[in-house]
Amino acid sequence: MKRLFLLAGLMLSATTVHAQDKVTIEFVYPYSAIFDVTYEAILPRFQEAHPNIEVKFRASYEEYEDASNTILREAVSGNLPDVTMQGLNRQQILVENDIAQPLDPFIAKEADFEVEGYHPAMLQLSTFDDQVYGLPFSVSLPVGFYNTAMMQDAGIDGFPATWDEVIAACGTLREAGYENPIFWDWQITGNWLFQALMWSQDKPIVEGNAMTLDSPEALVALQTIQKIVNECGMKNLSVEEAITSFTSGEIPMLFSSTSYVGRISRGNADLAFTTASFPGIDGAPLGLPAGGNAAMMTSTSDDPAVRAAAWEWIKFLTSGEGAADVARTTGYMPPNRAANELILADFYDRYPEKASAVEQLPLMREWQAYPGANGLAITQVIYDGLERLVTGEQPDMEELQQELVDEVAELLPH
Structure with a gap:
């Protein structure tokens, strides 16, 4: 009887330790209408591979401008997620404001990181001052x-x-x-x-x-x-x-x-x-500009276990299998060599409607962020100008061009 009680006690102790070892990270992404089905495919496999990590999903961003604005507000309020998906053209502002953290220390500990499929040309999309701040998750043209x-x-x-x-x-x-x-x-x-x-x-x-x-x-x-x-x-x-x-x-x-x-x-x-x-x-x-988003670490946790868990989630999302789910569920190209060359070997033959962007890869250029702290405001100025064009409010394109030049000049850094 004593032995039974002892075993029960050990089992309870092990269960308690196991529960304490479970790490929770918070994650948020944009465009739920596009990506919900992608994460529904990825999450069960991640949970199977990492039963000690719980990924808590926050309410999704509407689009990339909303993603940037939300992260900037959360940095002020001290409520940042551990991992965020940001538009390729919106990464720089997180780097300049010391919100995004370089991933090089984690990459350095990975054996054969490039062999896993991370193409240097794709990593360049998230490289600033020779440091990698994001791993591209999905790329479009x-x-x-x-x-x-x-x-x-x-x-x-x-x-x-x-x-x-x-x-x-x-x-x-x-x-x-x-x-x-x-x-x-x-x-x-x-x-x-x-x-x-x-x-x-x-x-x-x-x-x-x-x-x-x-x-x-x-x-x-x-x-x-x-x-x-x-x-x-x-x-x-x-x-x-x-x-x-x-x-x-x-x-x-x-x-x-x-x-x-x-x-x-x-x-x-x-x-x-x-x-x-x-x-x-x-x-x-x-x-043509490369669209899409990248996984960035924005965790403010002092717990190394949380940061390690955030890295495992980022790595899994952008791995060959994770990136392949992007192609299977959307029309994005996976920015991972392993996905494009191995896992999806005959994918584009079966789904030619998803191949057009891949065929245009030699044309890929930077989706540019606008200079200075007013980049988001400049985006809105150009949007408003295009709206005046589309609605016919401004029929003179030379006048519209000058209006845009003048309005944007006030927002550029001097």
Whole structure:
């Protein structure tokens, strides 16, 4: 009997120790409509591999601007998560404000880190002052989405390679009875597609601490958007309305992030659609901005166990298997060699609609953050300017360009 009590006591003691050894980390990510299904796939495998780590999910960010603003507020209030997903163009502000922590000390302890698939070119997206502050989780490039049945019905063979060809296709589609033939996602986070039009001309929107909104390329970008809006008769839908309209077979052409592939497929499994390369100005684009997000450590815990657990979560998310789930559930490219070359060996043959971004990888350029502490405000100024363009409030592109130049100049560091 004494032995039974002793065994029971030992078992209770072991259980107590095991419970005490469990570490909880807090995690938050943007775009629940895109990524919920991804984390639903990843989390059970992580829990199986790390039963002593509990990942507590906070309410998701709406988009990348919300992610940046929220983290900046939480840094002031002392309520930071242990791991956060931030847009590739929003990492720098966390580095400059000493919110994000370098991952090099953790990477240094990993054996064969690059062999696990972390491609140096992808790591460069999250490297500042020669230190790695994030591991890219998902990478996208802009593409064209096409309803193949509607395009064929209008007699359009192939897919437009330039915006002039897109506009010509709009005319053909309208003649065939499609009143709203296009949506160009001008509202997308971080002025991403505006930067795409700039990079298409091999012109960055930021050079050093200056912006190039006064350049001929910026004027061409504005004029191109105006032609898409006016000559295609594009309606000013919200992004949600546009995706729903495309998914339901009302819009033949949609231009946005390849990340929407999974969402569109889940929204209408019977929809016949494909993707193709993003059109250029006078030919193929000379460059395109890399979209997506990276996992960053923002833990303020003094407990080494918490920080170690946060690193295990970051590492698992961006590993070959974790990155492969990104491709399987969304349209993002996994920024991990192991996922692209091994786990997903025949994936893009089976799902060609997810391959367009991969085919454009040689065009990948930086999704640029705007200089100084007012980067988010500059993003809003450009957004507001594009809204005036799309709604027709400002029909003169040279005037609009000057308005943007003047408004942004007040926000740049001096």
